[in-house]
Amino acid sequence: xxxRTRFAVAASAAMFAGGxxxxxxxEVTGGATTTAKPMSSSLAPVSQAMLDGAxxxxxxxxxxxxxYDQMRYYPGNQINAGNVGKLRPVYTFQTAVLESMETAPxxxxxxxxxTTSFNxxxxxxxATGEEFWxxxxxxxxxxxxxxxPNNRGVAIEGGRLFMGTLDAKLVALDxxxxxxxxxxxxxxxxxxxxxxxxxxxxxxxxLIGTNGGEYGVRGFLKAFDxxxxxxxxxxxxxxxxxxxxxxxxxxxxxxxxxxxxxAEKAALAKDASFYQTLGGGVWMTPAVDKKTRTVFxxxxxxxxxxxxxxRPGDNLYxxxxxxxxxxxxxxxxxxxxxxxxxxxxxxxxxxxxxxAKDASGKMVDVAIHGGKTGHVYVHERNTGKLIxxxxxxxxxxxxxxxxxxxxxxxxxxANGGVEWSPMAVNPKLRLAYAANLHQPMxxxxxxxxxxxxxxxxxxxxxxxxxxxxxxxxxxVNLDTGKVAWGVKxxxxxxxxxxxxxxxxxxxxxxxxxxxxxDxxxxxELWxxxxxxxxxxxxxxxxxxxxxYVAVAAGxxxxxxxxxxxxxVVFALP
Amino acid sequence: MTKSILLAAVAAGVLxxxxxxxxxxxxxxxxxxxxxxxxxxxxxxxxxxxxLAGQTWRYIYIELKDFxxxxxxxxxxxxMAADLTRDEMIELGNFYAxxxxxxxxxxxxxxxxxxxxxxxxxVLCPMCHLGAFIxxxxxxxxxxxHYAYIVKQLKDFKAKTRTNDAGNMTSVAGTLSDKDIDDxxxxxxxxx
Numbered sequence: 001x002x003x004r005t006r007f008a009v010a011a012s013a014a015m016f017a018g019g020x021x022x023x024x025x026x027e028v029t030g031g032a033t034t035t036a037k038p039m040s041s042s043l044a045p046v047s048q049a050m051l052d053g054a055x056x057x058x059x060x061x062x063x064x065x066x067x068y069d070q071m072r073y074y075p076g077n078q079i080n081a082g083n084v085g086k087l088r089p090v091y092t093f094q095t096a097v098l099e100s101m102e103t104a105p106x107x108x109x110x111x112x113x114x115t116t117s118f119n120x121x122x123x124x125x126x127a128t129g130e131e132f133w134x135x136x137x138x139x140x141x142x143x144x145x146x147x148x149p150n151n152r153g154v155a156i157e158g159g160r161l162f163m164g165t166l167d168a169k170l171v172a173l174d175x176x177x178x179x180x181x182x183x184x185x186x187x188x189x190x191x192x193x194x195x196x197x198x199x200x201x202x203x204x205x206x207l208i209g210t211n212g213g214e215y216g217v218r219g220f221l222k223a224f225d226x227x228x229x230x231x232x233x234x235x236x237x238x239x240x241x242x243x244x245x246x247x248x249x250x251x252x253x254x255x256x257x258x259x260x261x262x263a264e265k266a267a268l269a270k271d272a273s274f275y276q277t278l279g280g281g282v283w284m285t286p287a288v289d290k291k292t293r294t295v296f297x298x299x300x301x302x303x304x305x306x307x308x309x310x311r312p313g314d315n316l317y318x319x320x321x322x323x324x325x326x327x328x329x330x331x332x333x334x335x336x337x338x339x340x341x342x343x344x345x346x347x348x349x350x351x352x353x354x355x356a357k358d359a360s361g362k363m364v365d366v367a368i369h370g371g372k373t374g375h376v377y378v379h380e381r382n383t384g385k386l387i388x389x390x391x392x393x394x395x396x397x398x399x400x401x402x403x404x405x406x407x408x409x410x411x412x413x414a415n416g417g418v419e420w421s422p423m424a425v426n427p428k429l430r431l432a433y434a435a436n437l438h439q440p441m442x443x444x445x446x447x448x449x450x451x452x453x454x455x456x457x458x459x460x461x462x463x464x465x466x467x468x469x470x471x472x473x474x475x476v477n478l479d480t481g482k483v484a485w486g487v488k489x490x491x492x493x494x495x496x497x498x499x500x501x502x503x504x505x506x507x508x509x510x511x512x513x514x515x516x517x518d519x520x521x522x523x524e525l526w527x528x529x530x531x532x533x534x535x536x537x538x539x540x541x542x543x544x545x546x547x548y549v550a551v552a553a554g555x556x557x558x559x560x561x562x563x564x565x566x567x568v569v570f571a572l573p
Numbered sequence: 574m575t576k577s578i579l580l581a582a583v584a585a586g587v588l589x590x591x592x593x594x595x596x597x598x599x600x601x602x603x604x605x606x607x608x609x610x611x612x613x614x615x616x617x618x619x620x621x622x623x624x625l626a627g628q629t630w631r632y633i634y635i636e637l638k639d640f641x642x643x644x645x646x647x648x649x650x651x652x653m654a655a656d657l658t659r660d661e662m663i664e665l666g667n668f669y670a671x672x673x674x675x676x677x678x679x680x681x682x683x684x685x686x687x688x689x690x691x692x693x694x695x696v697l698c699p700m701c702h703l704g705a706f707i708x709x710x711x712x713x714x715x716x717x718x719h720y721a722y723i724v725k726q727l728k729d730f731k732a733k734t735r736t737n738d739a740g741n742m743t744s745v746a747g748t749l750s751d752k753d754i755d756d757x758x759x760x761x762x763x764x765x
Contacts, residue, residue, distance in 0.1 A: 141663065142631075190638075304740075307740075446740040446743075446744045447740065448736070448738075448739050448740025448743070449644075449736055450644075451644065451737055451738065451739035451740075452635075452638065452639055452642060452644050452737065453635075454635070454711055454737075454738075454739045455711075455739055456739050456740075457739070457740070458740060459740070
């Protein structure tokens with residue numbers, strides 16, 4: 001999963017595992033607690049046809065990543081490379097929660113729905129920022145999460161909103177009133193399950209995975225009935241049998257991973273019961289191909305992160321892209337990037353469905369992923385076959401040196417490359433845009449048996465004092481894998497990217513700057529200082545014929561960026 | 574970095590603290606049995622039994638669960654926890670967390686206290702237990718705990734006869750000499 005800079009030793013990390021008693025710290029819990037202004041009469045149910053057509057609808061932003069293909073490509077161009085320099089803030093909406101914001105708001109008919117840490121949801125007027133209602137989730141007594149009390153947004157279908165919670169529930173809210181319609185327990189928070197991702201909803205099914213790769217969970221993607229929260233299917237990201245895979249010696253790029261396969265085979269022969277604690281969180285929103293009725297997602301790291309001896313084999317389907325059937329949740333294919341990972345360089349950034357040239361130069365449907373390794377991987381969408389991987393977007397050194405007790409230095413650090421930050425694609429320019437980190441770390445291993453739902457790293461990641469950390473926004477050509485341009489930023493990038501048909505790329509930084517770049521060249525065109533870390537992906541939409549851009553500035557727990565509580569919304573004067 | 578750790582720790586502590594900030598919890602039925610060793614209010618008089626008063630509820634709950642599920646073993650505690658339900662464990666945790674710890678009566682050696690404090694900083698105890706050793710989330714309060722109990726736990730971690738710590742304490746304890754353990758126990762038992 002992911003690590004903040006201050007996961008300096010495993011011991012220090014354990015303290016973030018708690019979060020118990022959060023509910024009690026709030027004065028009011030559950031229900032829609034405030035109503036400042038009557039809900040807009042223009043809010044109407046969101047039909048499946050609208051969800052299907054979201055990619056070409058410039059009026060709304062209906063999915064956390066824009067559309068089922070998750071390109072984060074806004075189709076309007078009222079704001080464009082020629083005029084973005086005049087972009088000005090229209091309003092700042094302040095939430096009541098001063099903590100890490102990773103939310104991607106969704107917008108329909110001029111109503112915006114956004115979330116905060118600790119599972120608050122706000123409905124506001126998307127053009128003025130006035131609040132319609134505020135929902136606070138009634139948190140259970142036990143929550144277990146590693147990397148901040150984050151939430152990345154809601155999904156919408158019909159008149160309902162869907163949100164996953166830190167205490168591992170799925171809740172459905174009435175979009176008009178914020179009232180709780182139903183809630184269902186997804187998994188046991190005591191065992192390390194929690195939810196921070198925005199779900200996807202399609203054809204009456206709410207799709208949601210789980211966090212917990214740092215706690216020895218057994219990961220999954222589940223589908224729930226949007227009407228009543230009933231479980232429809234579960235795909236376990238760790239199969240009961242066959243998780244040892246093919247005993248791969250090399251990673252997906254052909255580099256040797258220095259595995260002692262004979263020793264692993266001997267260990268597996270002794271005990272193969274560990275599949276129930278093998279990790280494999282699915283903690284970012286899946287992509288959906290309605291045409292082939294396929295769901296695509298990436299699977300996180302095995303548990304424990306650094307201590308591999310206890311979990312012999314390839315640890316399928318950890319660190320893989322996986323495709324499953326939308327209606328039944330059955331396996332279609334997988335493609336693993338790192339077998340038997342002991343560096344926590346898991347697959348996180350959400351899958352994007354787009355098109356790219358295959359090896360013969362023919363344009364084909366692809367599924368792509370930006371890796372913590374610093375590569376963008378391009379797969380054939382029907383088979384999972386890896387067509388190409390991009391040039392490294394950040395420095396790589398000493399791959400794949402094994403972790404030691406004293407610590408072994410390797411780049412990239414455990415946060416990446418590309419962390420959970422969603423990429424964006426401009427299909428016209430053939431470019432994918434990725435927000436990268438550079439955090440030199442040493443990797444330390446420590447033997448440790450399953451601790452029963454406590455943070456279980458099996459060692460430590462340490463940042464290296466004195467070594468500079470930075471970020472890099474990189475544009476990668478989908479058809480060649482070449483880096484088209486890169487912009488170095490003073491701090492590691494976490495948050496995600498928005499591309500628009502106005503040939504602009506929007507990206508936020510931990511130091512509070514929110515910037516627009518020329519999508520072709522990477523030239524900085526505009527910037528705004530938001531006052532707190534901009535570590536969330538921007539979105540765009542129109543109200544009354546006017547284009548707006550919205551982004552949360554709430555800072556970030558993981559890289560300890562200055563906290564705030566705002567969503568800032570911009571438009572041309 | 575240390576600064577950010579401590580600040581974050583404090584913040585997490587504030588957010589994560591009281592599932593019990595309201596009225597004091599009633600005395601759980603099972604507490605009577607616990608009280609024979611740990612004292613009726615969790616202030617045990619016999620230094621081989623830990624003081625539970627003021628311990629975090631989450632830690633008490635987690636340890637009871639570990640005893641019950643076999644990740645932590647003790648000839649007395651394992652059978653005690655075997656029949657506890659989840660709700661009973663949470664209830665006990667809340668009860669002892671709400672009790673006020675009283676001084677343990679330990680006479681610390683000042684030279685050992687100083688040496689223990691130095692060692693504590695060197696091996697980064699405060700990163701998890703906080704500077705005052707008051708604990709947070711799943712990390713226990715150990716300030717003012719009995720000397721004998723602290724020594725036994727550190728030795729058990731070192732010998733890996735206690736391994737329900739996800740590798741953190743076994744890793745640190747592996748670097749400690751008997752003298753270090755003695756010094757640390759003097760320092761920590763002497764904290765209020």
